[in-house]
Amino acid sequence: MTKICKGGFEREFIREQREMYGIAYTQNILSGRWKYLILWFLKNKERRYSEIKSFLSDISQGSLTKQLRELETDGIINREVYPEVPPRVEYSLTPKGKALIPIIDLMEEFGKEFGEKE
Template sequence: MTRICKDGFEREFIREEREMYGIAYTQNILSGRWKYLILWFLKTKERRYSEIKAFLGGISQGSLTKQLRELEADDIIKREVYPEVPPRVEYSLTSKGTSLVPIIDLMEEFGKKFGEKE
């Protein structure tokens, strides 16, 4: 396996392991305890920071900010700042982020099918 660094994947790995690279790239984007849930929550409409924080419950402000920044840096979500007092910030999925929704939906279905039954 290859090393993932701040600059991404080693070129040799991308060239030689093209099939595995696709999985590793997707995993790298979605790595993080809360990212799947953030994407699921944003899949239907844009949300404010406070809505996301309330939805996730136990997440700290620092962790949420980190996860949102990483998703934004990977062009999965878009952060829109409205010039109001106080400033309003909304997050939404980009087209790249929207293309991950079927994966999130499949994960949801898998969990419903095989997860703990009540």
């Protein structure tokens, strides 16, 4: 396997392992305990930070902020700050983020079929 550095993947790996690179790139974007659930929660409409925090009740403020920043840096979500007092911040999916939703939906279906039954 290859080393993933701050700037991304080694060029040689991208060139020589193109098929594997696609999987590794997607995994790198989605790495993080909460990112899948954040994307699922944003799939139908934009949400405020407080809504996401309430939905993911077990996540710390620091972890949520980190996950949201990483998703924003990767171009998966938009962060819109409204000039109000107090400031209102809303998160939504970018076109790149919307392209990940079929993957999230397949994960949901897989879990329903093969996950623990009640």
